[in-house]
Amino acid sequence: MEVKYLTEFYHLDEFRFLDGYKKHGGYVQLDKALKMQPQQIIDEVKASGLRGRGGAGFSTGMKWSFLPKNNEPRYLVCNADEGEPGTFKDRLMMERAPHQLIEGMIISSFAVGSKKSYIYVRGEYDFPIKVLEQAIEEAYKAGYLGKNILGSGFDHDMDVYRGAGAYICGEETGLISSLEGSKGQPKLKPPFPAVQGYLRKPTIVNNVETLAAVKYIIRDGAQGYRKYGTEKAAGTKLFSLSGNVKTPGNYEVPLGYPLMDLIMKEGGGMKPGRKLKAVIPGGSSAPVLTAEEVAKATLDYECLAGLGTMLGSGAVIVIDDSQCMVDMLGVLMHFYHHESCGQCTPCREGTGWLNKIVHSILEGRGRLQDIDLLIKVADNMKGRTICALSDAAALPVLSFVSKFRDEFEFYVREGRSKVRGNFYAQMHH
Amino acid sequence: MLETNKESFTLSPEGLAEIQKELKRYETKESAIIPALYVAQRENKGFITTDIIHYLSKIMDIPASRINEVFKFYTMFNQKPVGKYHVQVCTNISCALEGGRELADHICHELGVKYDEVTSDGRFSVSRVECLGSCGTAPMMQVNEKYIEKLTPESAMNILRGMK
Numbered sequence: 001m002e003v004k005y006l007t008e009f010y011h012l013d014e015f016r017f018l019d020g021y022k023k024h025g026g027y028v029q030l031d032k033a034l035k036m037q038p039q040q041i042i043d044e045v046k047a048s049g050l051r052g053r054g055g056a057g058f059s060t061g062m063k064w065s066f067l068p069k070n071n072e073p074r075y076l077v078c079n080a081d082e083g084e085p086g087t088f089k090d091r092l093m094m095e096r097a098p099h100q101l102i103e104g105m106i107i108s109s110f111a112v113g114s115k116k117s118y119i120y121v122r123g124e125y126d127f128p129i130k131v132l133e134q135a136i137e138e139a140y141k142a143g144y145l146g147k148n149i150l151g152s153g154f155d156h157d158m159d160v161y162r163g164a165g166a167y168i169c170g171e172e173t174g175l176i177s178s179l180e181g182s183k184g185q186p187k188l189k190p191p192f193p194a195v196q197g198y199l200r201k202p203t204i205v206n207n208v209e210t211l212a213a214v215k216y217i218i219r220d221g222a223q224g225y226r227k228y229g230t231e232k233a234a235g236t237k238l239f240s241l242s243g244n245v246k247t248p249g250n251y252e253v254p255l256g257y258p259l260m261d262l263i264m265k266e267g268g269g270m271k272p273g274r275k276l277k278a279v280i281p282g283g284s285s286a287p288v289l290t291a292e293e294v295a296k297a298t299l300d301y302e303c304l305a306g307l308g309t310m311l312g313s314g315a316v317i318v319i320d321d322s323q324c325m326v327d328m329l330g331v332l333m334h335f336y337h338h339e340s341c342g343q344c345t346p347c348r349e350g351t352g353w354l355n356k357i358v359h360s361i362l363e364g365r366g367r368l369q370d371i372d373l374l375i376k377v378a379d380n381m382k383g384r385t386i387c388a389l390s391d392a393a394a395l396p397v398l399s400f401v402s403k404f405r406d407e408f409e410f411y412v413r414e415g416r417s418k419v420r421g422n423f424y425a426q427m428h429h
Numbered sequence: 430m431l432e433t434n435k436e437s438f439t440l441s442p443e444g445l446a447e448i449q450k451e452l453k454r455y456e457t458k459e460s461a462i463i464p465a466l467y468v469a470q471r472e473n474k475g476f477i478t479t480d481i482i483h484y485l486s487k488i489m490d491i492p493a494s495r496i497n498e499v500f501k502f503y504t505m506f507n508q509k510p511v512g513k514y515h516v517q518v519c520t521n522i523s524c525a526l527e528g529g530r531e532l533a534d535h536i537c538h539e540l541g542v543k544y545d546e547v548t549s550d551g552r553f554s555v556s557r558v559e560c561l562g563s564c565g566t567a568p569m570m571q572v573n574e575k576y577i578e579k580l581t582p583e584s585a586m587n588i589l590r591g592m593k
Contacts, residue, residue, distance in 0.1 A: 085521045085560040123505045124561050126574040159454070164463050164503035167559065181459030183502040199456055242523035242564035249565045284522055284560075315564070317523055331525045335559050341502075428534045428544070 002266060003228055005236045006212055007252045010096040016131060018138040021099040027144055029218040033107040034152035036218075041111035045214060047222035049234030054079055054170070054207030055283065055313045057301045060214075064112050066194035067202050074202035076109045076117040077179065078211055081163050081170040083122055084283035085335060086315030089238040090208035092250050094121070094128035097212070098135035102158065104211040106144060107218060109156050112204055116157050120175050123164040132160050167339035171387045172205040173197075174341065185341045186387035209238055228254035233300035233311075241267045243318035244274060259289075259297040263318055274320040278404070282312025284332055285392030287399035288319075308399070324417040325404040327424065329396065330358045336393035347390035350381040354397055361408065362424045364415035371408050374401055438480040444468045445488070452489060462499045465489060466506050475515060476507035504558070512547045512554035514592050517571040520557040523564035528582075532568045533557050535582035536589065553589065 004010075014020025021027070033041055046061025067074060078101065082090040093101060101119070109117050121129050136158055139145045147155050161179055168174040169184040176198050178184035197203025213235060217225045229235045233255035239262060242248045246268030253262060259281060263269065270276055276291045281299070287309040289297060297307055304311050319328065337355040342348045354377055357370050378394035385391075401408055410418035417423060440448070447468050451461040462485075469481045477500055486493035500506050507515075518524075518533035533544075537555050540548055547554045563569040566578035570585060577588060 082562050083560060086523050086564050087560075088562040088564050091562045122562070123503070124571065127576070161455075161460070162463065162467070164466070165505035166503050178463075179460065181455075181457060181462045181499065183498055240564060242567060243526045248523075248567070280522070317526070317564075319526060323526060328522060328525070331520070331522050335521055338559060427530060428537065 001253070002251050003236050003254055004252060005216065005228060006093075006100070006209070006238070007096075007250075010092070015097055015099075016095070016135075018099060018135070018142060021097070025219075026099055027103055027142075029215045030103050030106055030144060031150055033110060033218050034150055034154060038111045038113060041107065041218070044222050045111070045217055048217045048225040049222075049229070049232070050210065050213055050217060050225070051233065051301065052207055053209035053213070053237060053314065055084060055285075057311060060206060060210055063194060063206070064108075064204060066192060067112055067204065068195060071113075072202060073116075074112060074114050074204070075198045076105060076112060076114040077172075077175065077198060077203055077205045078105055078117065078119040078208060079170065079172060079175055079205050080119050080121040080125070080128070080208050081175055082125070082208070082313075083167040083170045084285065084313045084315055085332075086240060086242050086280065086283050086317040087313040088240045088242075089250050089314060091125060091128055092238070093208050093212055094125070095131055098128075098132045099139065100212045100215065101132075101208055102135055102139050102144070104214040105158065106139075106149065106156055108204075108206065108211055108214050110152075110154050111214075114204070115155055116159075118159055118161050118179060118198075120161045120163060120169070120179055122169070123162050129160055129162055136160065166341075167335075168341045168387070168389060171389065174387065175205060176203060183341070185343050186389075188386050230256040230300050230302075232302055237299070237311075237314050239299065239314045239316050241316045241318070243316075244271060244320035244323070245269065245318045246271060253299065256298050256300045256303075259294050259299055259316070262299065262316060263294070267318065270318075270320055274322060276318070277321045277323065278319040278325070280315075280317040280319070280396075282310045283315040284317070284335065285388075285395060286310045286312045287395045288403060290403050322419065324411075324419045324423070325400055325407045326358065326361055326411045326417060327420070329400045330355075330362050332396050333358045333393070336389065340389060340393075344385035344390065346381045346384045347393070350377055350390060351393050353377050354393060361411050364425075366412040366415075368409065368412050371401060371405065371412065438469075438473065438478065438484050440469065440472055440484070440488075444472050448485075448488065458489065459491060459495070461489065462491065462496055463503070466496070466500055466503075470506060475511040476509055509545075510547055510554075513552050514554075514572050514589070516553055516555045516589065517558040517561070518555065519559070519561045519563065519567070519569055519571075521560040523560070524567040524569065527567040529568035530557070532570070532580060532582055532585060536570070536585055539586050540589070552592070 009015040050060045173187040174184040193203040251266040333355040337351040378397040381390045381394040451464040569578040
């Protein structure tokens with residue numbers, strides 16, 4: 001069942017503004033946090049089990065602990081470059097509750113000792129950017145940002161940076177390159193951003209939902225936060241449900257919630273006369289699950305990893321039996337080819353080849369050996385590049401081809417889709 | 430090849446002031462390249478030319494090649510003219526599952542234009558784009574800055590025809 005923990009007041013328009021936000025407990029936790037020791041906050045976040053909500057699922061408290069123990073200036077950057085296909089939860093959080101994010105960011109900045117933070121928002125999010133800028137202005141006026149916040153002696157400045165359309169900027173080192181005014185090309189790790197990030201200074205990059213959750217860990221304590229979720233996947237999470245379901249949307253559920261329930265209960269189930277065929281459970285980079293696998297899946301890091309896929313950003317993309325899997329892989333490969341930043345040969349060339357091979361099948365020019373060629377190219381792209389985009393392109397290929405091989409073979413043999421016939425020829429290209 | 434302006438490009442005093450402010454806003458002035466490109470694009474009817482790159486280079490004191498590589502990397506900077514209403518239809522997976530590609534085709538057909546071209550009256554251009562984070566309200570289009578969601582081919586055309 002849906003749990004409104006982070007999203008409790010999202011239905012109220014006033015929650016978007018400072019007065020309304022304060023009416024519902026806003027900035028009370030900031031005051032509490034500023035009276036704690038920074039290390040105490042880090043320990044509490046670590047004990048809460050909070051893991052990065054952007055995709056990688058890494059322990060937030062652990063990430064913070066990687067910062068050098070000195071007085072070197074450091075930055076906190078909120079990753080709001082939400083671009084993983086199927087994901088639209090951060091947009092909701094920024095539009096409905098900008099102060100929730102800002103409060104979480106001030107508390108987090110105090111914990112890690114950052115005097116300056118940025119919210120890097122994807123350029124297309126014009127409305128969320130306006131909402132955030134207005135909220136930051138309100139927070140400055142009320143003394144939650146700027147010098148000597150609430151008399152604590154802690155100074156903090158916050159600004160929004162607008163991206164300009166590049167999926168790769170969601171990768172934390174690509175984001176930092178972009179924030180520095182360059183092409184958004186990722187950098188080799190190590191050094192990790194916590195040691196050398198923005199302008200080569202220690203930098204913590206966290207997702208919107210992660211930072212918004214910090215306030216609730218202060219409010220309820222690490223143990224209170226663990227009320228929801230599983231031992232290794234604590235708390236609630238927003239899932240962006242899209243595709244062929246009756247009622248798509250963002251739903252907050254405890255981690256460990258059954259995937260099938262999210263689709264059938266929150267999502268209202270399949271459309272009339274349609275059957276569930278497949279689900280991509282964690283954004284387009286996550287390997288696809290068959291309907292049989294979906295029945296066994298719970299929405300937590302461990303269960304999905306056990307099924308060979310991942311929780312990722314929490315974007316659950318539902319595919320029904322009217323869809324052609326060769327076609328859907330074509331859509332994904334076009335995307336990864338378009339978004340490869342071009343630095344690493346396996347990714348730049350590999351995504352191009354994958355895109356070409358899938359489309360040659362879709363155009364009826366495929367050969368049976370092309371199916372294995374897809375697997376071979378994808379295998380050669382894994383683990384050989386600076387960032388994870390190459391793997392993100394390879395994994396869907398391997399899962400689509402291995403789990404729906406009959407559709408690929410049928411398409412090659414007959415020159416048309418097993419499910420949709422000659423549909424592809426009728427589309428403009 | 431990039432387009433060139435017929436006359437040499439200059440910004441309005443407001444645009445210029447905005448860029449000067451951006452140059453001081455961040456820790457390094459290079460961080461102002463993206464904001465400056467936004468300002469210039471807005472003042473040049475939605476696209477960037479070689480002249481603009483050189484103009485920005487001069488006023489920002491940043492090499493033109495440095496600005497050019499940023500310009501070329503990001504998809505929101507247009508390399509050729511767009512319509513008064515630039516229609517971007519998402520055709521990534523969640524929208525594709527709900528008819529985003531058919532929607533894009535329909536809009537092009539109805540407006541009598543090919544992808545990435547401008548209608549003869551200059552009002553519209555249509556592009557297919559990657560995920561815009563509007564997957565739960567698919568299919569959708571972005572017209573200039575505005576998201577318009579939960580569309581059908583008919584409702585999209587009704588909305589577009591109302592844009593003068």
